[in-house]
Amino acid sequence: MTLRNELIGLRESSGPLSKVLVVEFPAIGPAPFAGMLLADMGATVIRIDRRQVDRSKEDSVLAQIFASDVMGRSKVSIDLDFKDPGDFDVALSLIGCADVLLEGFRPGVMERLGFTRERLEKTNPNLTYGRMTGWGQSGPISHLAGHDMNYISLSGVLSMIGERDGPPSIPLNLIGDFGGGGMAMAFAIVSTLVGAREERKFSELDVAMVDGASNLASMIFGMRSNGAWRDQRASNLLDGGTPFYSIYRCGDGGYFGVASLEPQFYRCLIEALGVSDEECFLNQGDQSKWLEMRRRFEEIFGSNTRDYFEGLLSHLDTCAFPVLSPSEAIEHPHNRERGSFVDVDGVVQPSPFAVVNGERASKVSPPPFPGRDRERILSILKL
Numbered sequence: 279m280t281l282r283n284e285l286i287g288l289r290e291s292s293g294p295l296s297k298v299l300v301v302e303f304p305a306i307g308p309a310p311f312a313g314m315l316l317a318d319m320g321a322t323v324i325r326i327d328r329r330q331v332d333r334s335k336e337d338s339v340l341a342q343i344f345a346s347d348v349m350g351r352s353k354v355s356i357d358l359d360f361k362d363p364g365d366f367d368v369a370l371s372l373i374g375c376a377d378v379l380l381e382g383f384r385p386g387v388m389e390r391l392g393f394t395r396e397r398l399e400k401t402n403p404n405l406t407y408g409r410m411t412g413w414g415q416s417g418p419i420s421h422l423a424g425h426d427m428n429y430i431s432l433s434g435v436l437s438m439i440g441e442r443d444g445p446p447s448i449p450l451n452l453i454g455d456f457g458g459g460g461m462a463m464a465f466a467i468v469s470t471l472v473g474a475r476e477e478r479k480f481s482e483l484d485v486a487m488v489d490g491a492s493n494l495a496s497m498i499f500g501m502r503s504n505g506a507w508r509d510q511r512a513s514n515l516l517d518g519g520t521p522f523y524s525i526y527r528c529g530d531g532g533y534f535g536v537a538s539l540e541p542q543f544y545r546c547l548i549e550a551l552g553v554s555d556e557e558c559f560l561n562q563g564d565q566s567k568w569l570e571m572r573r574r575f576e577e578i579f580g581s582n583t584r585d586y587f588e589g590l591l592s593h594l595d596t597c598a599f600p601v602l603s604p605s606e607a608i609e610h611p612h613n614r615e616r617g618s619f620v621d622v623d624g625v626v627q628p629s630p631f632a633v634v635n636g637e638r639a640s641k642v643s644p645p646p647f648p649g650r651d652r653e654r655i656l657s658i659l660k661l
Contacts, residue, residue, distance in 0.1 A: 288655070289354060291321075293320020302353070309380055311461070312380060312460040318632070318642075327357045346625050347645045351622065352641075355649055356655045371661065373398060376405065380463070381410065382411070385421060412425075412454070415484040433488050435491050435495050439511070463485045470483065522571070525601060530585075532600065533600070534587050538598060543597045625644075
């Protein structure tokens with residue numbers, strides 16, 4: 279058995295990427311998320327953590343923190359100090375066996391650590407090398423620090439989200455870090471692996487969150503070009519600018535999302551609400567009636583509870599559903615039946631999202647404490 283196969287054997291998996299070995303350098307946010315997605319699809323992901331001096335801390339509060347690090351789930355961990363020549367050689371040995379190397383440092387950090395492209399390519403001529411940054415490996419501000427909000431600001435996306443007369447609303451760190459970053463990186467990695475089936479070669483992937491975020495808005499940029507989208511917030515089809523694609527407050531303080539864009543869904547909605555004969559609802563496309571339509575929707579939803587409207591609308595083709603909290607989403611019957619969330623040692627988290635042949639792509643295991651698998655890996659490498 280080759281070293282690579284022995285390392286892959288560190289994790290039991292039957293997912294579609296079960297023959298793929300990934301080495302992930304320490305990072306926060308999008309790079310670990312990309313690694314999680316690959317692990318969810320069955321890859322063996324060896325996470326290189328910073329060297330732990332005192333492993334007795336594994337029984338402390340610190341261990342609880344790592345146990346709730348969902349992005350570390352199903353991974354293997356070795357702790358290394360890159361300044362230690364022996365540990366540096368261990369990292370190179372792992373890279374030499376890997377299909378993928380994943381890192382999330384600023385440009386130039388890998389080179390300063392000694393992991394230059396030349397050395398990596400010499401170590402593994404078939405390596406897919408994923409480099410996750412906010413601004414990219416090139417460009418006038420590529421060297422600057424940044425966070426999700428900064429990347430989606432310069433991509434043009436943040437300006438589109440929020441109320442018409444207020445400031446833009448921060449959409450957590452979902453668009454830059456995870457959608458435009460980690461998920462984009464995972465897709466780029468898998469694309470490279472698939473494309474290299476016939477002829478493997480060294481591939482360096484420069485994935486920037488500022489690019490990924492703007493790509494998530496590709497449809498909107500297209501709509502802008504033909505006048506179907508205006509830059510003013512809350513004045514468009516999909517940003518709350520229409521009364522039939524908006525969120526309404528219910529009488530109990532809960533919220534209900536109405537997305538009845540198509541005529542048949544809109545008709546179903548107003549018939550279920552019993553207002554189909556009111557003048558402001560007669561012509562969905564009559565913008566002169568939208569202000570009155572919105573006012574009436576506000577009155578209607580404000581007159582009863584969120585649960586009432588869920589019972590009234592959510593079993594019909596109205597495209598109208600309650601806005602759930604995370605706790606409520608976990609307990610929703612649809613999510614429960616599909617197994618959309620899983621409890622891993624007391625940490626409830628989203629399940630791997632891909633269902634392959636009727637089953638989730640892989641079984642989730644708890645995230646490792648840094649360095650947990652060090653001795654097993656060194657034994658395989660005979661170091």
